[in-house]
Amino acid sequence: MASSSNITQVLETGSKKMSVGDYDEIYKFSCDLVKRVGAEIVAASRVREKLYETKSSAIDFVTETDGRVEKLLMDAIAKRYPDHVLIGEESAVEGKHQELTDAPTWIVDPIDGTMNFVHSFPCSAISLALWANKTAEVGLVYNPTENKLYSARRGGGAFLNGDPIHVSGTKELSQALVMFEVGTSRDPAKLRCVASNFAALHPRIHGFRSLGSAALDMCMVAQGGADAYYEYGLHSWDMAAGVLIVREAGGYVCDTTGADFDLLSRRVLCAANSELASQMSPMLAHVDLPRD
Incomplete structure (x- = not known):
């Protein structure tokens, strides 16, 4: 350091x-x-x-x-x-x-x-x-x-x-490998959101990946192994370390809507840069969840 x-x-x-x-x-x-x-x-x-x-x-x-x-x-x-x-x-x-x-x-x-x-x-x-x-x-x-x-x-x-470690230089969504998670919730509104976002993004990106760990998904973006990551239904402890690692690796972190990141909002979008995040956020369907 x-x-x-x-x-x-x-x-x-x-x-x-x-x-x-x-x-x-x-x-x-x-x-x-x-x-x-x-x-x-x-x-x-x-x-x-x-x-x-x-x-x-x-x-x-x-x-x-x-x-x-x-x-x-x-x-x-x-x-x-x-x-x-x-x-x-x-x-x-x-x-x-x-x-x-x-x-x-x-x-x-x-x-x-x-x-x-x-x-x-x-x-x-x-x-x-x-x-x-x-x-x-x-x-x-x-x-x-x-x-x-x-x-x-x-x-x-x-x-x-x-x-x-450093994020990738990918700025085009069509060239991006994107991390996402379904999560443990079986709430119908949450699942509809997950399915809608998969359908919207899948034809427009290189592919999806999922490690089953929000923290490790974020770290994969930080080290340049993936270009973006988004998820709904998280808690503060899932994101608190990963968001700093992504930012210090040169990446961009915001709310899935494109607004400023809020640790207690239970959702996050991480990307290699703001250009990539700005292409993704308008395509995402959102679900409002109780704040932490």
């Missing part, structure tokens, strides 16, 4: 001032943390029969590993930064979700791609982000089964295992 020793900017976060150096230290701490905790996922992924409970539907579930990994992450963060706010996916399911404020806030998804994890399909990841003043400062997406760590620090670029 680029050095920030010559930067004297100081950022106000709640009652505490945090320097760029503070965020650099948080970045290093986060990288070490996800690698250490990721070993839990690697060990559990080798077992095909995993214990899980359903959430909103028969295909929306949480494993015991989700809970264990989230606790390891959040306990370590709380010990190191006791005055920071914590938002975690599994905690939110238990009614502990907190509104995003200007305070330094960690947003945690212990296993993004739980369906993949349950089936031992090697595309699941820890998504960990620190936001302050409602701005992403640090973002990490770690796929431990493939030992791939995507990381970004605001203003410092995006990386895969320490090597810089």
